[in-house]
Amino acid sequence: MDNIRILVVDDESRMRKLVGDFLKKNGYEVLFAGDGEEALDLFFENKEISLIILDVMMPKLDGWETLKEIRSYSDVPVIMLTARGEERDELRGFELGVDEYISKPFSPKILVARVEAILKRVTSHEEETLQIGDITLDKMAHQVLIQGENIELSFKEFELLEYFMENQGVALSREKILNNVWNYDYFGDARTIDTHVKKLRSKLGEHGQYIKTIWGMGYKFEVNNE
Numbered sequence: 001m002d003n004i005r006i007l008v009v010d011d012e013s014r015m016r017k018l019v020g021d022f023l024k025k026n027g028y029e030v031l032f033a034g035d036g037e038e039a040l041d042l043f044f045e046n047k048e049i050s051l052i053i054l055d056v057m058m059p060k061l062d063g064w065e066t067l068k069e070i071r072s073y074s075d076v077p078v079i080m081l082t083a084r085g086e087e088r089d090e091l092r093g094f095e096l097g098v099d100e101y102i103s104k105p106f107s108p109k110i111l112v113a114r115v116e117a118i119l120k121r122v123t124s125h126e127e128e129t130l131q132i133g134d135i136t137l138d139k140m141a142h143q144v145l146i147q148g149e150n151i152e153l154s155f156k157e158f159e160l161l162e163y164f165m166e167n168q169g170v171a172l173s174r175e176k177i178l179n180n181v182w183n184y185d186y187f188g189d190a191r192t193i194d195t196h197v198k199k200l201r202s203k204l205g206e207h208g209q210y211i212k213t214i215w216g217m218g219y220k221f222e223v224n225n226e
Helices: 013-025 036-045 063-071 087-096 108-123 155-166 174-182 190-210
Strands: 005-009 029-033 049-055 078-082 100-103 129-132 135-138 143-146 149-151 211-214 218-221
Touching: 005 013, 005 036, 013 029, 013 108, 029 036, 036 049, 036 063, 049 063, 049 108, 063 078, 063 087, 078 108, 087 190, 100 108, 129 155, 135 155, 135 190, 143 190, 155 174, 155 190, 155 218, 174 190, 174 218, 190 211, 190 218
Parallel strands: 005 029, 005 049, 049 078, 078 100
Antiparallel strands: 129 135, 135 143, 143 149, 211 218
16 A cells, blocks of 8 residues: 555544554655645645545634635545534535545444545546546546536546446445445435435536436436437
8 A cells, every 4th residue: 555645634642643653554655734824735735645535623723614625726635524414514515525434432333334436446546537428537537628628526526427327227225325426324315415426416517417306216317419
């Protein structure tokens, strides 16, 4: 796992040490920040950060504002930590581009497993390009083009579009999408997918109509040839 660098952002030194120790034990290089401002300084100084673990409640600059700033420049995977278990916090996180969401208290082993799952998906894409309609998805470059114009997607939005395009014309239930795109025992509900689909459609503009809603079931990616 050489050169896989993870930024852990939490104002509690005990939590930083707990998470950091588990990550280091699994071979990762770890950077630490105690607040949002310090996190942004480290992020922009270190271009090789592969993933960020970000707490919500912090002094100076909270997790939400820190995430907004990061998403203005990068689609680096972000796991959000929060002491709150309220659904609206989770939905807000997904709206802002969170890739995974974990509520405190949590098992460090589960956190590491989710880190490994994300990084595995990031690094295991084969050199392959998908072309459907006006949309081109380059797995290796992690890039989406519409008629030659680059479309900025979050890590999870990219994975969702990739899954849709690989299953063109297939009716996909929300459960199947969760199992294949989130790829772990996710204790959420359909609104997680619906939130991502809404954001993805918006970013695809008029091509968002390629994602058809199948009422009572899920979605289907389909291009109408007229």
